[in-house]
Amino acid sequence: MHPLLAGLTILMIGDSHLTHKNTLVASLPEAFVAQGAKVVTYGLCSSKPEDWVDEKPLNACGYTKRIGTERINVSMDKNDAPPNIQTLMQQWHPDAVVVVFGDAMAGYSQPKMPTDWIKDQVHALVENIGSTKCVWIGPTWGHYNPRYGKTDARTVELANLLNKEVQPCHYVDSTKLLQSKDVSTEDGLHLTTEDYTKWSKAIVQNVEPMLEKGQ
Structure with a gap:
């Protein structure tokens, strides 16, 4: 069977859900590579879309760069951070960009969601991705913990x-x-770890048809 994504270069960027070893970074690249794609993944813990538009993103709690399905290494060096989206687009010339963002900008601990601020940074990232095919993965469910304050609502x-x-x-x-x-x-x-794997499988089922050539 001919791989569905043969010949595609996919750039994936995101927050902590795409950074540490037991997260989506452990399974999404494998799934896309298995369908023939070349995948480059960058994760930056606690990052928001606007951080990737800045000249130099800041590493607050972990940074991962993964080429294909190579070993996952997370850098905690504060001076070690990914290039911004403009540089990544120029370096890899992706056919598609997959981004994983949401939780870090939701303002879970705030009485009201910072809607205008969210819109501004979302638009800034999308504008820099330009006409390249793009898929935005939003956050999934969690549970209330005072540390983050996440709620279903x-x-x-x-x-x-x-x-x-x-x-x-x-x-x-x-x-x-x-x-x-x-x-x-x-x-x-x-x-x-188990539920990151479930989330990843569900993402792949939805995203692969969007990335197929001609779609």
């Missing part, structure tokens, strides 16, 4: 906003990929 509010604002990127609403009652987390925000 704010997660849904954010998902609805992103669905409207990330265009022309395709939007994948991860709240519709898994059921809240079935999601387990380590700290209210970050999933267990």
